[in-house]
Amino acid sequence: MDAWLVWLIIAGVLAAGEATSLTFVMIMAAGGAAAASVTAAVGGPVFLQVLVAILGTLGLLGLARPAAIRHFNSGPLIVTGPDALVGREAVVLQPVTEHDGRVRLNGAEWSARAKDPNQNLPAGTVVSVVAIDGATAVVWQDPFA
Secondary structure, three states: OOHHHHHHHHHHHHHHHHHHHOOOOHHHHHHHHHHHHHHHHOOOOHHHHHHHHHHHHHHHHHHHHHHHHHHHOOOOOOOOHHHHHOOOEEEEEEOEOOOOOEEEEOOEEEEEEEOOOOOOEOOOOEEEEEEEEOOEEEEEOOOOO
16 A cells, blocks of 8 residues: 555544544644655655654644634633523512512513512612523612612
8 A cells, every 4th residue: 555545544534533532633633644645645755754744743733723722712602591681781660579570671571589688679770680590580789889
């Protein structure tokens, strides 16, 4: 079997192995093996093929891997559903106590309860949502705001 084909098979096995690890290490080694395959195809000696595979892998690990990791970890996760409502402001529609009440939150009417058992929030009060507990918004009014 030709050396270039052996290197190409090694590159393919390493690339397939990357699918199980997702660390961007094996794919960089696959790139080094692919470079060695090209070296073998143009008639380079085995020593040079191994050297190209090692240097290609190290080069990709140092240059391409950090960029790939930054690309795939580019930003914060998108918060959706009830968790996206935490931190928003709401307006009290019916007085809110530690047990019950109603607020207008994100354009909809929600059942609510006060986080602080000592707070009794009258209608019209602007409050902050500190948690969502099932279908109930847990709210709090900052006494210093």
